[in-house]
Amino acid sequence: MTFDAMFNAQLQVLKDEGNYRYFKELERKCGKFPRAADHTEDGSTRDVTVWCSNDYLGMGQHPKVVEAMCEAVRRTGTGAGGTRNISGTNHDHLLLEAELADLHGKEAALLFTSGYVSNWAALSTLGSRLPDCVILSDAGNHASMIEGIRHSKARKVIWKHNDVADLEAKLAALPSNVPKIVAFESVYSMDGDICPMREIVEVAEKYGAMTYLDEVHAVGLYGARGGGVSEQEGLADRITLIEGTLGKAYGVVGGYITGSAALCDFIRSFASGFIFTTALPPAVAAAARTSIRHLKESETERQQQRRQVARLRALLDREGIPHMANESHIVPVMIKDPVKTRMLADYLMDEWGIYVQPINYPTVPKGTERLRFTPSPLHSDADIDHLVSALSHLWRQCALAHAVA
Amino acid sequence: MTFDAMFNAQLQVLKDEGNYRYFKELERKCGKFPRAADHTEDGSTRDVTVWCSNDYLGMGQHPKVVEAMCEAVRRTGTGAGGTRNISGTNHDHLLLEAELADLHGKEAALLFTSGYVSNWAALSTLGSRLPDCVILSDAGNHASMIEGIRHSKARKVIWKHNDVADLEAKLAALPSNVPKIVAFESVYSMDGDICPMREIVEVAEKYGAMTYLDEVHAVGLYGARGGGVSEQEGLADRITLIEGTLGKAYGVVGGYITGSAALCDFIRSFASGFIFTTALPPAVAAAARTSIRHLKESETERQQQRRQVARLRALLDREGIPHMANESHIVPVMIKDPVKTRMLADYLMDEWGIYVQPINYPTVPKGTERLRFTPSPLHSDADIDHLVSALSHLWRQCALAHAVA
Numbered sequence: 162m163t164f165d166a167m168f169n170a171q172l173q174v175l176k177d178e179g180n181y182r183y184f185k186e187l188e189r190k191c192g193k194f195p196r197a198a199d200h201t202e203d204g205s206t207r208d209v210t211v212w213c214s215n216d217y218l219g220m221g222q223h224p225k226v227v228e229a230m231c232e233a234v235r236r237t238g239t240g241a242g243g244t245r246n247i248s249g250t251n252h253d254h255l256l257l258e259a260e261l262a263d264l265h266g267k268e269a270a271l272l273f274t275s276g277y278v279s280n281w282a283a284l285s286t287l288g289s290r291l292p293d294c295v296i297l298s299d300a301g302n303h304a305s306m307i308e309g310i311r312h313s314k315a316r317k318v319i320w321k322h323n324d325v326a327d328l329e330a331k332l333a334a335l336p337s338n339v340p341k342i343v344a345f346e347s348v349y350s351m352d353g354d355i356c357p358m359r360e361i362v363e364v365a366e367k368y369g370a371m372t373y374l375d376e377v378h379a380v381g382l383y384g385a386r387g388g389g390v391s392e393q394e395g396l397a398d399r400i401t402l403i404e405g406t407l408g409k410a411y412g413v414v415g416g417y418i419t420g421s422a423a424l425c426d427f428i429r430s431f432a433s434g435f436i437f438t439t440a441l442p443p444a445v446a447a448a449a450r451t452s453i454r455h456l457k458e459s460e461t462e463r464q465q466q467r468r469q470v471a472r473l474r475a476l477l478d479r480e481g482i483p484h485m486a487n488e489s490h491i492v493p494v495m496i497k498d499p500v501k502t503r504m505l506a507d508y509l510m511d512e513w514g515i516y517v518q519p520i521n522y523p524t525v526p527k528g529t530e531r532l533r534f535t536p537s538p539l540h541s542d543a544d545i546d547h548l549v550s551a552l553s554h555l556w557r558q559c560a561l562a563h564a565v566a
Numbered sequence: 567m568t569f570d571a572m573f574n575a576q577l578q579v580l581k582d583e584g585n586y587r588y589f590k591e592l593e594r595k596c597g598k599f600p601r602a603a604d605h606t607e608d609g610s611t612r613d614v615t616v617w618c619s620n621d622y623l624g625m626g627q628h629p630k631v632v633e634a635m636c637e638a639v640r641r642t643g644t645g646a647g648g649t650r651n652i653s654g655t656n657h658d659h660l661l662l663e664a665e666l667a668d669l670h671g672k673e674a675a676l677l678f679t680s681g682y683v684s685n686w687a688a689l690s691t692l693g694s695r696l697p698d699c700v701i702l703s704d705a706g707n708h709a710s711m712i713e714g715i716r717h718s719k720a721r722k723v724i725w726k727h728n729d730v731a732d733l734e735a736k737l738a739a740l741p742s743n744v745p746k747i748v749a750f751e752s753v754y755s756m757d758g759d760i761c762p763m764r765e766i767v768e769v770a771e772k773y774g775a776m777t778y779l780d781e782v783h784a785v786g787l788y789g790a791r792g793g794g795v796s797e798q799e800g801l802a803d804r805i806t807l808i809e810g811t812l813g814k815a816y817g818v819v820g821g822y823i824t825g826s827a828a829l830c831d832f833i834r835s836f837a838s839g840f841i842f843t844t845a846l847p848p849a850v851a852a853a854a855r856t857s858i859r860h861l862k863e864s865e866t867e868r869q870q871q872r873r874q875v876a877r878l879r880a881l882l883d884r885e886g887i888p889h890m891a892n893e894s895h896i897v898p899v900m901i902k903d904p905v906k907t908r909m910l911a912d913y914l915m916d917e918w919g920i921y922v923q924p925i926n927y928p929t930v931p932k933g934t935e936r937l938r939f940t941p942s943p944l945h946s947d948a949d950i951d952h953l954v955s956a957l958s959h960l961w962r963q964c965a966l967a968h969a970v971a
Contacts, residue, residue, distance in 0.1 A: 164745070164776050164806065167696060168832035175835055182835060184655040189642040189848060200657055215844065216647035230644045230849070231636045238596040239635045239853045240818045242621035247923045247938075250589040252605055274819070275679045277843035291572060304842040312717050340569070371569050401569065408844035413645045414679070427573035430580055430587060436928070437709040438682035439620070439813035443594060444635070445847070448644045518652045523841070533652075 179499035180522050187211070187516070191222045194539050199516065209510065210544055212517040212534050217382055217490060218462040219539040221412030226452045230413075233447035241440035245429075249440035257446040260453050261417050264380070264388050265403045269425035272417050272446070274438055276377045276406035279416030280305035281312065282434030283404065284344065284373065288313025290431055291340040297331055299323065299345040299356070303375060304523075306344055322349075325360040332368040341370035347390035348378035351525050351533065353491030358390060362399050371401040381410025382463060382490060387456040407449040410456070415441050415449060465538035466490055469545060473536045476549040481563040482556055485531075492534040493520075494552070496561075502530040505555060513551040584904035585927050592616070592921075596627045599944050604921065614915065615949055617922040617939050622787060622895060623867040624944040626817030631857045635818075638852035646845035650834075654845035662851040665858050666822050669785070669793050670808045674830035677822050677851070679843055681782045681811035684821030685710035686717065687839030688809065689749065689778065693718025695836055696745040702736055704728065704750040704761070708780060709928075711749055727754075730765040737773040746775035752795035753783035756930050756938065758896030763795060767804050776806040786815025787868060787895060792861040812854040815861070820846050820854060870943035871895055874950060878941050881954040886968035887961055890936075897939040898925075899957070901966075907935040910960060918956040 162170075175181040188198035188206065195214065198206040220226055233253060243249035254272055261270035273279035284306055288296050294315045298306065301322040310317050318335070321327040328343065335341060343365040348355050358374075365372045376389035384392025389405065391397040402424060407415040418428060429435060456462065470490050477484050477492070485493040496502040502519040509515040509532075517532045525531065536545065556563065580586040593603040593611065600619065603611040625631055638658060648654035659677055666675035678684035689711055693699050699720045703711065706727040715722050723740070726732040733748065740746060748770040753760050763779075770777045781794035789797025794810065796802040807829060812820040823833060834840060861867065875895050882889050882897070890898040901907040907924040914920040914937075922937045930936065941950065961968065 164696075165826050165828040167745070168826075168828040171695060172828070172831055172835060182651050184650055185653070186655055186657055186660055187653065188657045189647065191639070191641055191643040194643070198657075211647075211653050214647040214653045215649075216643075216645060221643035221645040221647055226644050227639055230639050234596070234632055234635050234639070236596055237594040238599070238621075238626035238817065239631050239850075239857075240621060240626040240813055242594065242616075242619040242626055242817070244620075245589055246587050246929070247925070248590070248592065248616050248619045248921065250591055252591055252593045252603075255591055274683070275843045277839060278679070278683065281839075290576060291569075304838050308717070308838055312713070340572070406844070408645055412643065412647070414844055414847050414850075421570050421573075423570040423573040423577070426577055430577060433709050433713055433928075434682060434686075438680045439811070439819055442819050442850070445644075445819075445850075452644075516653065518648075520652070523838075524651070 179503065185516060185518065191227060194219045194222050195537060195544070199510070207514070209514045209516045212515055212548060214535060214537070215409040216412050217410045217535060217537055218412070218456070218466060219537050220381070220410065220452045220456070223412065223452065223455065225455055226412060226448050229451035230444050230448035233444035237443040239444070240442050243440065244436065244438060245440045246436065251440070251443040251446070253443035253446040253450070254440060257450045260450050262419055264386065264453060264457065265391070265419040266397050267403065267419040268422040270417050270419040271425045271429050271435065272415060272441060273435060274415060274441055276404070276408060276416030277305040278434050279404050279418055280375060281309040282432040283402065283418050283428050284309030285312040286428055286432040287342060288315030293339045294342065295335055295339055296342045296344055297328060297370070301349050302344060302346060303350070306375060310344070323354065323356050325357055325364055328361065329364045332364060332370060341368060342373050343370045344373040346375040348489045348491070350378045350491065351493065351520060352485055353487035353489040353493060355390060355488050358394050358396055362396055366399065373402045373404070374400045375404045377404070377406040377409060378491070380405040381456045382466070387453070411449050411452040413445055413449040413452060415445060462538045466536065469536040469538060469540050472542065473534065473545050473548070476545060477552070480549055480553045480556070482552050483562065490535060492536065494532045494534065496530050496532060497528055499530045502532065506532060508555060509551055513547070515548055515551055584908065590921060590923065596632060599624045599627050600942060600949070604915070612919070614919045614921045617920055617953060619940060619942070620814040621817050622815045622940060622942055623817070623861070623871060624942050625786070625815065625857045625861070628817065628857065628860065630860055631817055631853050634856035635849050635853035638849035642848040644849070645847050648845065649841065649843060650845045651841065656845070656848040656851070658848035658851040658855070659845060662855045665855050667824055669791065669858060669862065670796070670824040671802050672808065672824040673827040675822050675824040676830045676834050676840065677820060677846060678840060679820060679846055681809070681813060681821035682710040683839050684809050684823055685780060686714040687837040688807065688823050688833050689714030690717040691833055691837040692747060693720030698744045699747065700740055700744055701747045701749055702733060702775065706754050707749060707751060708755070711780060715749070728759065728761050730762055730769055733766065734769045737769060737775060746773060747778050748775045749778040751780040753894045753896070755783045755896065756898065756925060757890055758892035758894040758898060760795060760893050763799050763801055767801055771804065778807045778809070779805045780809045782809070782811040782814060783896070785810040786861045787871070792858070816854050816857040818850055818854040818857060820850060867943045871941065874941040874943060874945050877947065878939065878950050878953070881950060882957070885954055885958045885961070887957050888967065895940065897941065899937045899939065901935050901937060902933055904935045907937065911937060913960060914956055918952070920953055920956055
């Protein structure tokens with residue numbers, strides 16, 4: 162069997178299950194978000210409305226952010242030119258790290274090339290270098306955390322998703338003298354549910370465990386200055402490490418951790434995924450910093466987003482279209498079959514110019530396939546009306562289950 | 567012991583060994599490369615000449631590349647807004663992937679957020695999903711390859727660095743029917759040596775092994791169109807997978823693999839590090855593509871770089887300053903002690919305005935600490951004279967070993 166034949170055999174399994182992924186080819190249009198051009202298979206393009214972006218507030222096209230990036234490209238060039246250690250640390254990186262430390266009220270911050278890498282590198286370093294460390298990981302944690310923990314070879318204990326009693330039982334069963342890390346997220350991306358943060362922090366403190374919090378779907382969006390759910394709940398100072406991203410609400414790219422100076426210096430000094438990689442372009446850092454600073458001051462985007470999220474939910478309720486209840490900005494509509502989910506998404510795109518990516522395995526467990534809508538402050542009332550009309554039409558036409566009133 | 571105390575204890579070991587890292591804070595100045603501003607500890611700045619950048623050809627400030635990035639930021643915004651699957655695939659990504667496939671004469675290419683991630687994700691996916699796979703890894707391979715192989719949990723066999731006889735002995739000792747991957751680099755970054763590619767390919771072919779080639783320190787720099795050593799040697803079509811970076815000679819950021827359509831689709835469909843991360847900004851893709859296209863056509867930068875590399879080596883030889891012999895653009899001057907290497911680097915910076923980062927563990931093995939110079943086409947003859955004067959002065963002053971004529 163040739164290598165290509167081996168590859169194709171495994172790809173065929175995905176195709177047979179309906180889990181093979183077709184990427185939509187878009188052209189983002191700065192100033193027109195959530196509109197984008199869809200490149201169709203026949204080579205033509207047409208405008209569609211994007212309903213599944215993680216540029217949650219449209220900051221990726223904010224004039225100040227766009228201007229900051231262009232200014233910095235013209236000032237510093239297009240790349241960093243090296244790893245952070247070997248000529249790659251620029252003034253713009255340090256300004257951004259100071260901004261991030263301030264955002265979360267921490268002593269220090271450390272930038273990574275992505276949120277995935279920040280989780281993977283930080284958890285694999287902590288787990289591998291703290292002797293006898295045990296990592297207690299929420300069952301719903303993101304792939305980047307799972308892979309980081311796995312890579313660390315530390316002992317892993319999975320606790321039931323958002324279940325503090327289970328977490329406590331598992332903490333209590335561990336020896337008191339081993340280092341423990343409780344790893345969890347604030348907003349879970351696919352269900353949009355928010356963790357019981359205060360209870361988790363209190364239990365972790367009771368057992369002397371470090372808290373590792375992923376706020377990637379919350380930074381910029383929650384808290385008076387966009388510091389995430391930990392800021393909103395007044396808990397940031399009690400959390401050991403807060404991890405976040407520059408690629409979602411902040412509209413650029415990159416990831417980071419914040420915490421004590423010793424913690425950040427430790428990861429900086431030992432994490433392979435931090436040390437051996439080219440630094441982010443200074444222009445990316447400059448754009449991200451501008452976005453963070455804007456959202457520290459401005460509530461406008463957050464308030465308008467909340468209004469549009471509430472409006473979408475109310476109209477879905479009115480039409481009896483079932484969506485998952487949660488306290489966040491993420492509106493999942495469950496379909497529970499990969500082929501049907503794709504069919505609905507294709508229909509929305511082809512007939513209604515609505516782009517929502519079918520969410521399938523491995524992003525969600527098999528049997529929980531869904532459409533995941535992320536209303537932004539830039540989705541107009543008319544956009545929402547159009548979406549709900551389309552879904553209502555589909556629900557009638559396809560005889561899909563309605564919510565029981 | 568608190569967590570901070572545990573972190574500080576391990577950091578103290580680095581400090582005691584002389585391996586603790588101090589990042590130099592630079593400001594790259596677009597249009598002035600290799601000059602940059604150094605932010606000193608007292609808060610002042612002054613101009614220095616960077617001698618250790620991996621922006622090997624200064625493409626990070628090329629007017630066409632700078633313009634392409636700014637144009638694309640203004641056209642598409644500052645970020646991709648999602649993973650490749652969920653609204654993050656943009657037309658600019660696909661144009662870049664087509665450009666990369668063409669660069670290496672392959673059917674397809676796949677972009678990653680960094681070269682580190684491309685190696686880690688591709689090798690961990692291949693090693694974990696090809697049943698009974700054995701990965702034969704050159705002893706000098708980069709951390710990203712080592713971590714990818716480790717993460718795959720596949721059986722790993724390390725062969726002596728650039729030793730084809732050892733590779734063949736190890737291939738011959740394996741069962742004939744298991745999938746084998748020979749993983750190696752073209753240009754090794756810290757010694758600057760180049761692999762015996764033809765012999766490696768021939769041995770791999772003899773034993774039916776896949777070849778996995780990292781060309782990150784070669785793309786843009788070798789081959790008539792910048793396709794790397796594999797292009798220069800006419801071997802690209804015989805190599806299964808060629809991995810490269812957009813963050814060194816191309817002057818931007820990001821990584822990629824190229825290979826058969828089935829291979830790229832396989833990694834695209836199964837690699838956690840590809841699936842679960844925000845796509846690179848379309849503007850990064852546009853800038854990288856412009857850089858690649860320029861270096862496909864233009865030999866000017868490569869020729870001038872070679873001239874300056876040869877000039878530096880000749881002057882070092884004249885002064886009897888020992889440097890490692892190799893066929894590449896990388897000029898390592900061995901010091902073999904971390905404290906002494908740092909002292910020399912500090913002196914070059916403070917007294918001569920020459921920035922070369924001391925290279926220490928874990929980037930190189932302990933006892934092989936060095937200064938690593940990377941002359942670019944933009945280092946002038948006067949820059950080289952100034953560097954050699956400084957080194958000659960240091961060698962005399964510090965009674966360092968001279969090369970034996």
